[in-house]
Amino acid sequence: MKRAPTQKGRKKPASVDELRDICRQAGIKLTPQRLEIFKAISSAQDHPSAEILYERLKKRMPTISLDTIYRTLNTFEKLGLIKRVQLLNDQARFDADMESHHHFICTRCKKIIDFKWPDFDSTKLPENIKAFGKVYGQQAELRGICRQCLKKEESE
Amino acid sequence: MKRAPTQKGRKKPASVDELRDICRQAGIKLTPQRLEIFKAISSAQDHPSAEILYERLKKRMPTISLDTIYRTLNTFEKLGLIKRVQLLNDQARFDADMESHHHFICTRCKKIIDFKWPDFDSTKLPENIKAFGKVYGQQAELRGICRQCLKKEESE
DNA sequence: ACATTTAATAAGAATTATTCTTAAATAGGA
DNA sequence: TCCTATTTAAGAATAATTCTTATTAAATGT
Structure with a gap:
């Protein structure tokens, strides 16, 4: 396949x-x-x-x-017909950094890389969100393949 | 506690x-x-x-x-000392909507609500992301408590 | 339409992540 | 220092997901 x-x-x-x-x-x-x-x-x-x-x-x-x-x-x-909503559902992963930051997740090795994204932090939420309930956190997630896994792929 | x-x-x-x-x-x-x-x-x-x-x-x-x-x-x-990186790691959840959209997740009942956020979609990624690897998807996740769970909380 | 081949299924066993039970140990207030 | 409610360690239990294997069936060529 x-x-x-x-x-x-x-x-x-x-x-x-x-x-x-x-x-x-x-x-x-x-x-x-x-x-x-x-x-x-x-x-x-x-x-x-x-x-x-x-x-x-x-x-x-x-x-x-x-x-x-x-x-x-x-x-x-x-x-590529469906996506899983969250990638990391084998083992739970924890983060003690409570400052606003975002995650790049490698879909191959499940590595997580933190990054800052002030432009995201200052982007206003759509109006209709208020109807959903109380929001107390927002963050961005990027999915991709990390450098190491790309390299590994080449050499195969 | x-x-x-x-x-x-x-x-x-x-x-x-x-x-x-x-x-x-x-x-x-x-x-x-x-x-x-x-x-x-x-x-x-x-x-x-x-x-x-x-x-x-x-x-x-x-x-x-x-x-x-x-x-x-x-x-x-x-x-509130740490966060789990992803909330839904009891049962994997799947999504057949492959259009760009984002998720509000209720931390109480784990309900997921989709929403559109064009302002996010058009926000440019920070430059340093390129160094992480190849990115092929980005999305926002909001965490909060949904209307139903808020209501339930009140009546307790 | 039919036979062949190879991939896919159902069933249940196995594995992995996480939580529960319980008896023993101990942190922190009196 | 003592007391007591919490917390711990150990192992059992539970829950989610994957693996193994014999059987079935889809797709391809005839």
Whole structure:
């Protein structure tokens, strides 16, 4: 399976036809499970976990397994069809620097690099945020591949 | 133990003296374990996991347990002394919307609300980012308490 | 349409991260 | 210094995710 060249590639949720093409191009099969999982995640208004998708899909596909959901979500992520909302959900990571700063996260090695970004700090939030609730912190996250991992990639 | 009023409260990593005060005010004991964990996380240049801190601390405190590290990090988080880099590390959450958008995350119920923020999208990254590696995505995350959870809090 | 091949699935076991339980130890106020 | 409520260490328990393996089925060529 070929990894999507960059996450910037695609926009709006893909359609089922696009999914078919993408699978063909990646050389993977479009199974009924993949199709259903794709439809479920594309139409979801929340940001469901594998478990939640499992509960929802069991109604249509009573024999589907949680493992397939996980496997498929990982596949879709590699194909650039979906994103995981947060990258670091193997081990929790902690930070004692309480000053405003932001994070660059390497998607390969999970390294976190701090940086300052005053222009971000001074950018005013959209008006409609107030309706969400009380905000007490804001920060930017960049995703990318760090120098070391880029270097490693070259030499392969 | 009293929760810190808001994460905005403190700045720079706290000093050991501040820790002593904060513990007294919160009515919790300043144990040697807490002190060592605090020093380790404050002086760390990376963003260590509990496991990593455990490895580092075992040298000084051979009897410390991983459980204590977890417990203490949770305590420090509640006190507003440290932050976890990402909030959602119980269950991974997925998103099929590949258009640029940002997230408000409720720290109580873990609900995620999407929003658009064109002013952020058009804010130029600092120059020094280029040195980190290749960036292929950027997004903002707000942390706060959603309307529903605020309401629940009032009625308690 | 059919057979072939190779990838994908379901089921359950295994692994990993984190929290809970409990008995023993101890920080901090009286 | 003593007392007591907290905190700790150890190991058990739980929860999320991945791995193993036998079976099934999608895609390709005929």
